[in-house]
Amino acid sequence: MAEGDVSSVEMFNAIIDENGSGILEFWIMLLTVALVCTKYILLPSQPLDESTNPSMMRKKNIFITVAYILAIILFVTYINFNNYKSVCSVGKGDDLSSDAMYFIVMISVFPWLSILGICFAILNVLPGWKAPFSNTFGYFITMFLLGGQHMVNEILNISDTKDENKAIQLVLENNFGNLINDYTPANIEEFRKLGSDVGAAKLKTKPYSSAVKTYNNIAKLILLKDYIAEGIWFVLMGLFVINLTNNYVGTQACL
Structure with a gap:
């Protein structure tokens, strides 16, 4: 050199x-x-x-x-x-x-x-300690910035405008956050049943067998939501240690 x-x-x-x-x-x-x-x-x-x-x-x-x-x-x-x-x-x-x-x-x-x-x-x-960050920061990033909400709407058939479905659609839209935040890595396999649980016959929601890719993409975002919460905890703990040892x-x- x-x-x-x-x-x-x-x-x-x-x-x-x-x-x-x-x-x-x-x-x-x-x-x-x-x-x-x-x-x-x-x-x-x-x-x-x-x-x-x-x-x-x-x-x-x-x-x-x-x-x-x-x-x-x-x-x-x-x-x-x-x-x-x-x-x-x-x-x-x-x-x-x-x-x-x-x-x-x-x-x-x-x-x-x-x-x-x-x-x-x-x-x-x-794992419940991750919920405050998973259900806020993680939810916002995955469901809004990464398109998760659109995918769930597609499964739930929320775009259907038939009069007989409007009341149910309104309930689903108002409780969208609770619907997604109920799922964590511990019960992610239950997400396969989402279409039937909310009333497939009434809303004509898509079952897992007819929308495998969409279901799995949403499941990956739900897991990402959990990883984001874990990462925020690590950053907070890291800043805590830095403050302890800074000087x-x-x-x-x-x-």
Whole structure:
């Protein structure tokens, strides 16, 4: 490399030094978006199909989440290492003592692993905790921005304007949110029965057998709604950990 040239690693380190914890918050959000997108992309094309193994889907999601947490820990360790060197090693050379390395690892691994790990465990044991975000942010993104509402209207035949159906259509339209928010990864297979449950004979709603693709596309959006809620929890917990450890490396660590 010619003299005066700056490597990409050096440029990245300079950005970290200049922005402090702000760069960490940005990457936490970016990695979380990647987590949600990865889980959605890797969903089977027909999650409602009888041949789909729900247990395998859960195991895949656990593996992806563990990889996400490990990626965050590695990135946080790297940032804390650079912050420590820039703040605490002025005039001491590039080598860090074993005590300093131990401190960096502990401040990077323990808080993040414990907080995110506990959060992930609680969300699996008490999935209802995801409902506030799943039924608001997740619902808005999937049903309005990604066209989920149009798909459900297609199944429910809400566009039918016959006088005899108007009352039922009005009830369905007014309770559309409750209808979709009743479904979660725990009972997603029940979505196959949506057409018959709301009265196929009266509204001529489409059963699963005649709209397989539409049913499965909606099911994927319902699962995405849940992943978005999980991601929001991880971001909130990440910001909480950042606030706890934000100034510690630059103050207590150098004492």
